[in-house]
Every structure is written in C-alpha cells, then in structure tokens.
Amino acid sequence: MRRYFGTDGVRGTVNQEPMSAEFSLVLGRAAGHVLTRHLGHKPHILIGKDTRLSGYMIESALCAGLTAQGMNVLLVGPVPTPAVAYLTRSLRADAGVMLSASHNPAGDNGIKFFAADGFKLPDEIELEIEHCIDHLPPLPPALEIGKAARVDDARGRYIEFLKSALPRGMRFDGLKVVIDCANGAAYDVAPRILRELGCEVVAMAASPDGFNINRDCGSTHPERMTQRVVECGADIGLALDGDADRLIACDARGQIVDGDRVIAILAEHAAAQGGLTGGAVVTTLMSNMGLERYLSGLGLAMHRAAVGDRYVLEMMRDTGCNMGGEQSGHMIMLDYNTTGDGLMTGLQLLLAMSEQGKALADMASDMPLFPQKLWNIVMPVRRDVMADDAVCLLVEQAEGRLGGNGRVNVRMSGTEPKLRIMVEAEDETLMLDVGESLVEAISARVC
Structure with a gap:
C-alpha cells in the first residue's frame, strides 16, 4: 500500500502533511539515500517548479534534504513539467523533480520524480523511498554532503528543444494565436516560442504572482480564452494548465477542441505521413466512443489504459505506440518527449494546420462525440x-440499461478523496438518467 505517492507523485494542501517543509526535507533525505544506493556514485538531481508561492519553501526544504544526504542539486526555477523531463536527460542528471500540483489551485503543491531517462520514477523505487521515509539512514560525514547550483539558461534550452521537433525552417507567419498560460510554469516560454516562430501572439494569464495560478484561467477554465479568440479574430486558442503538461484548444469560432479531438487530428496527420507507429493510439477509459469510431474509420486502433498519464505511457511502451493521450488534454508523443507536453501538442497542432492548409475547425470535423458526463x-x-x-452490481445494472451503446466508468481519483463516475451514451437523455440514478445509489452506499 502506498502512503505518500499517488499516481502522479506526492500531492496535497500546503502546510498540511504531507506537503509541509518538514516532510519535504525528510522526503529529500529518503530519495537521496535510495537513489545514491542504486546508482553507486554521488548523483546529481534536477529540481524545477511552477509559479506557486509555496514552491520556494518546498524547493528549499527538498534541496536541504537531498544535499544533506549527499546529492548534488541543479535548480532550474519555474519551468513546465515536460521541461524537467527533457532537461533531466539533456543535463545528464541522475534524476529530476518537478514541484507542482498541475491544474490544482495555488494552495496545493506536489512533488513528482523523474528517472534519468526522463520517464517517471519506477513504482518500486517510489515504494523504496516511502519505506525509507519511516526508516531514515544515518547522515553522511560533514564533508560528503552535496552542493546546489542554479541553471540560468533552462528555459532557453527547452525552447530550442521544442523547435527541434518541427521541420527545419518551419515558421507559422500569419497565424494569430491566443495563448492562455494559466499564470503558471509556461508564462514566459509559451509566448516567447510562438513569437519566435512568427505567430502574432495574444498572451493571457501570463503574470503569475504566486497566488493566481489556474485561477479562472488555463485548461480547466478555457472560457475567457475562447471569448478572446473570437474578439480578436485569432486562428486558434491554446490553454495550458499550471505546469503546462496538458492543453485544451479552441478553433477560430471559439469552439473547444478537447484532448480526444486533438488526438484524432494529430493521429490522422501522423498516419498520413507514415509517422504513427503501432497502427494505433493509446487513450484512457474516459475517452469518448466517438473517437474510437473515428479512428476505426481511418483504419487505426485505439487501446484504452487506466486513467492517468503514467498508465497511458506504460501501455504505449507495451504496444509500441508513439502517440497517446487523455481527454483532459495530456498528450504524449514519444518521438519527442517522455511525458505530456502541452506546448509540444500546441506546436504540432499548428504544424498540422499549416501543412494541411486547413483551419482547426475543419480538421476531424466529422468526428461524432457521444454525450458524456462526469x-x-x-x-x-x-x-x-x-x-x-x-457497488459493482449497481455499475453492472447501469451498464445493462445502456444496452451496448454506451459505457460506465467508476474510479477513485488518484490524488483526491473523490469517486469519479463517468457515463456515456448515444442518447443524452438516457445517459443523464442512468448517471444520476447511479450517483444517487452509490452515494447512499458509500457516504
């Protein structure tokens, strides 16, 4: 049983366990001991963060624990989560850490570890660290502690990495882009790279103050972005979340293009150019049945993983697929990066639009979407x-009412004490009736 690590690292409300300065220091010591033991040498670990006020406190405490246990630390400051995955590889670090609670409000924070290859730390290593938290080893001698250093050009390195995923010389001159940075980790790099690639950029929520990350902005609140796109006559809107590993887009009419339709657009574009491996994409149990039918019409399969980008990634590696994603906007393109990358996704959308000469509204426009509610x-x-x-019987009965023309998915959140119930059906009235009845019945049983 896991006590601290969820599906996406350690996460919680700041100044409450486990997201306190004291715990962060102990976690740093435990991680430092476990990683050093596995590597057999004095390791380097990279730490990035988003723009939350608590990032300073947690960064300092974690850094103190890591260096006390003998690790050297590279501090890269506010950068997106996918930048940490890339920089860990690029700077030849032995591990990486991102301090972020993703799309959660500013009062939350999290600690997510990456291995040297840029993939998330294996489950068995996380469990070793959990065990070590409760059984801390002795500290090393005084002259064997680690040291910390700042990396000043981290954002520039990440921007050049993003550009390297585009064809040489590719520019997007003439495209007007609204970019909502969620007052988060991409507040600087997102507008910069779009301008460098020739876009006319309208930046929103790009003035973080430590408190306003994800507040009425970003991928979980794209309404202002869609309105701004229509008002200024932009070609596309891109909304990132707090750590910029997910993306929600909208077309020139202000219509939302969620993760499922983004997958359809990018998979179709890649397949047409022979760049889609495995003959399939990987999605989750939450992805719409309409996407599955659309891909089938293109001769492509769709594999469903459990909810969470780590499970999408595991299935991608098992099935040989290089593209996968979630309805929420996480897209993983293994040809380029080892984790979800909202900016990379946005650039690939712009590339598909440019190479096909189409507006976003005209791409995968005939993909049917089943009514779905969570x-x-x-x-x-x-x-x-x-x-x-x-509870299982209640779910089975609900699925029976859909008669094979819909789905029911019930799962616990990986990070919060919430039970999530998703119902999807061709008939919206039936979907709502089945969903509301199931929620009422399960609530009476478990609450």
Whole structure:
C-alpha cells in the first residue's frame, strides 16, 4: 500500500502533511539515500517548479534534504513539467523533480520524480523511498554532503528543444494565436516560442504572482480564452494548465477542441505521413466512443489504459505506440518527449494546420462525440469502492440499461478523496438518467 505517492507523485494542501517543509526535507533525505544506493556514485538531481508561492519553501526544504544526504542539486526555477523531463536527460542528471500540483489551485503543491531517462520514477523505487521515509539512514560525514547550483539558461534550452521537433525552417507567419498560460510554469516560454516562430501572439494569464495560478484561467477554465479568440479574430486558442503538461484548444469560432479531438487530428496527420507507429493510439477509459469510431474509420486502433498519464505511457511502451493521450488534454508523443507536453501538442497542432492548409475547425470535423458526463462524489477517505460487491452490481445494472451503446466508468481519483463516475451514451437523455440514478445509489452506499 502506498502512503505518500499517488499516481502522479506526492500531492496535497500546503502546510498540511504531507506537503509541509518538514516532510519535504525528510522526503529529500529518503530519495537521496535510495537513489545514491542504486546508482553507486554521488548523483546529481534536477529540481524545477511552477509559479506557486509555496514552491520556494518546498524547493528549499527538498534541496536541504537531498544535499544533506549527499546529492548534488541543479535548480532550474519555474519551468513546465515536460521541461524537467527533457532537461533531466539533456543535463545528464541522475534524476529530476518537478514541484507542482498541475491544474490544482495555488494552495496545493506536489512533488513528482523523474528517472534519468526522463520517464517517471519506477513504482518500486517510489515504494523504496516511502519505506525509507519511516526508516531514515544515518547522515553522511560533514564533508560528503552535496552542493546546489542554479541553471540560468533552462528555459532557453527547452525552447530550442521544442523547435527541434518541427521541420527545419518551419515558421507559422500569419497565424494569430491566443495563448492562455494559466499564470503558471509556461508564462514566459509559451509566448516567447510562438513569437519566435512568427505567430502574432495574444498572451493571457501570463503574470503569475504566486497566488493566481489556474485561477479562472488555463485548461480547466478555457472560457475567457475562447471569448478572446473570437474578439480578436485569432486562428486558434491554446490553454495550458499550471505546469503546462496538458492543453485544451479552441478553433477560430471559439469552439473547444478537447484532448480526444486533438488526438484524432494529430493521429490522422501522423498516419498520413507514415509517422504513427503501432497502427494505433493509446487513450484512457474516459475517452469518448466517438473517437474510437473515428479512428476505426481511418483504419487505426485505439487501446484504452487506466486513467492517468503514467498508465497511458506504460501501455504505449507495451504496444509500441508513439502517440497517446487523455481527454483532459495530456498528450504524449514519444518521438519527442517522455511525458505530456502541452506546448509540444500546441506546436504540432499548428504544424498540422499549416501543412494541411486547413483551419482547426475543419480538421476531424466529422468526428461524432457521444454525450458524456462526469460526476464526483466526495468521500470521507480514499478507499477501494469497487471492492464492494454491492457497488459493482449497481455499475453492472447501469451498464445493462445502456444496452451496448454506451459505457460506465467508476474510479477513485488518484490524488483526491473523490469517486469519479463517468457515463456515456448515444442518447443524452438516457445517459443523464442512468448517471444520476447511479450517483444517487452509490452515494447512499458509500457516504
């Protein structure tokens, strides 16, 4: 059983366990000990963060724990999560850490580890670190502690990496782009790279103050972006989340293009150029059945993984697919990066538009979407609800009512004490009736 690590690192409310300065220091010591033992040499670890006020406190505490245990630390400051994955590889670090709670409000924060190859730390290493937290080893001698140094050109390195994923000489002159930076980690790099590539840029939510990350902006609140696109006559709107690993887009009419349709557009474009491996894409249990049907019409398969980008990535590696993603806007393109990258996704959308000579509204425009709704039930504590036979029976009965023309998915959030219930069906009235009845029945059972 995991005590601290969820599906996406350690996460919580700041100044409450486990997201406190004290815990961060202990976690640094435990991680430093475990990683040093596995590597057999004095390792280097890279730390990046988003723009939350608490990032300074957690960075300092984690750095103190890591250096106390003998690790050398490279501090890269505010950068997107995918930049940490890339820079860990580029700077030849032995591991990387991102301090972020992604799309959560400013009062939350998180600590996510990457291995030297830029992929997330293996489960067994995370479990070793958890065990070590409760059984801290002795500190090394005084002259064997590590040191910390700042990397000043981290953002510039990441921008050049993003450009390297485009054809040589490719520019987007003439395209007007609204970019919503969520007052987060990409507040600087996102407008910069778009301008350098020739776009006319309208930047939004690009003035972080430590408190306003994700506040009424970004991929979870794209309404202002869509309005701005229409008002200024932009060709496309791009909304990132706080750590810029996910993207929600909109077309020139202000219509949302979610992760499922982005997958359809990019998969179709890559397949036409012979760049899609495995003959399929990987999505999650939340992806719309309309996407599955659309891809099937293109001769492409769709594999469904459990919800969470780490599970999408695992299935991609198992099936030989180089493209996968989530409805929420996480897109993983293994040809370029080892984790979800919102800016990379946005640039690939611009590339597809430019090479096809089409507006975003005209791409995958005939993809049908089944009516779908997600309900959240707040639980007193996180527990395995699907181990309850009575709950399983309720879900089975709900699926039976859909008659094979819809789906039901019930799961616990990987980071919060919430039960998420998704119902999807061709008939919206039936979908809502089945969903509301199921939520009521499960709530009475588990709350």
